[in-house]
Amino acid sequence: MRRLLAPILLAASLAAWGQSAEIANPDPKVEARLKSIAHELRCLVCQNQTIADSDAPLAVDLRQQVRGMIREGKSDEEIRGYMTDRYGDFVLYKPPFNAVTAVLWVGPALLIVGGFSALFVMLRRRRQAAEGAPSPDAARRREIEALLASDEDAKPKA
Amino acid sequence: MKALKYIVPLAVFGVLCVFLAIGLTKDPRQVPSPFIGKPAPAFTLAKLHEPQATFSPEQMKGKVWLLNVWASWCVSCRVEHPVLNDMNRKGIVPIVGLNYKDARADATKWLQQHGDPYQLSVWDNDGKVGIDYGVYGAPETFVIDKQGIIRYKQIGPITPEALEKTILPLLARLNA
Numbered sequence: 558m559r560r561l562l563a564p565i566l567l568a569a570s571l572a573a574w575g576q577s578a579e580i581a582n583p584d585p586k587v588e589a590r591l592k593s594i595a596h597e598l599r600c601l602v603c604q605n606q607t608i609a610d611s612d613a614p615l616a617v618d619l620r621q622q623v624r625g626m627i628r629e630g631k632s633d634e635e636i637r638g639y640m641t642d643r644y645g646d647f648v649l650y651k652p653p654f655n656a657v658t659a660v661l662w663v664g665p666a667l668l669i670v671g672g673f674s675a676l677f678v679m680l681r682r683r684r685q686a687a688e689g690a691p692s693p694d695a696a697r698r699r700e701i702e703a704l705l706a707s708d709e710d711a712k713p714k715a
Numbered sequence: 716m717k718a719l720k721y722i723v724p725l726a727v728f729g730v731l732c733v734f735l736a737i738g739l740t741k742d743p744r745q746v747p748s749p750f751i752g753k754p755a756p757a758f759t760l761a762k763l764h765e766p767q768a769t770f771s772p773e774q775m776k777g778k779v780w781l782l783n784v785w786a787s788w789c790v791s792c793r794v795e796h797p798v799l800n801d802m803n804r805k806g807i808v809p810i811v812g813l814n815y816k817d818a819r820a821d822a823t824k825w826l827q828q829h830g831d832p833y834q835l836s837v838w839d840n841d842g843k844v845g846i847d848y849g850v851y852g853a854p855e856t857f858v859i860d861k862q863g864i865i866r867y868k869q870i871g872p873i874t875p876e877a878l879e880k881t882i883l884p885l886l887a888r889l890n891a
Binding site: 601602604614615618619622641642643644645647 | 743744746747748749750816841842845846847848849851852
């Protein structure tokens, strides 16, 4: 346990150091808001990271930009607007609902609804087929039984 | 009716294949710029070669011009540079350089080494103007029309192919 503890503590302290090294006197309030906003913004250089996670120079610049806007008292909405004005909706990790993204948002729900209704229709049809099979009338039944009986006779004797 | 059972899944599979095939032809690094058809953001920056003089896009009003984002640290810019030099030699279009996040000395030295195709370059040391133009990787080039509207953005180097097929026809149309 001890042996594990040391590297964990070291890693934790390094992470903390990495955070505070970016600017000289971080304001905890600003940093907290920055963190929440930066986790929703995509770093365009390393596209599958947020600007909170990335160390690319552009991510550092954008964090700095967001810090400045927070200090100016801009709302989250305004900051997101600033980013989408420049980089498009792609910068948002959670894409907004509009004509382009409609398929993305509605698609899965449509697939589920479509799948379940197809399943429902199929099961009902199958049950109807089982229930609705025509029951043979008396004459037909005799005919069937005769056929079955003759079939029995035709069997080769073991 | 019975054939439908086989045709429907096959059709769904086919549609899926078409979507995935289209996806393969797209480059995820080419993020469509929201600036197309919008006015080029205003800025005033010091020129690279004359630190006391400034430039702003308004000065280019009435001309079709290119704003090319470059830096001495940018590897792909070296690929693009011969194309820009060639355009300059032929006098195709005025090119303004946005020297992005660079040291002044490195930038001027780089231009001495590789040639200077720019009518002038401005010095965006902290990358603020770059952010205003939605720049996320040099080189990037904006085609700006006579009214100061951004008409096209080339992400990555201007290849001879992109120049022939896209930029030259666009310039001809804008200058007409």
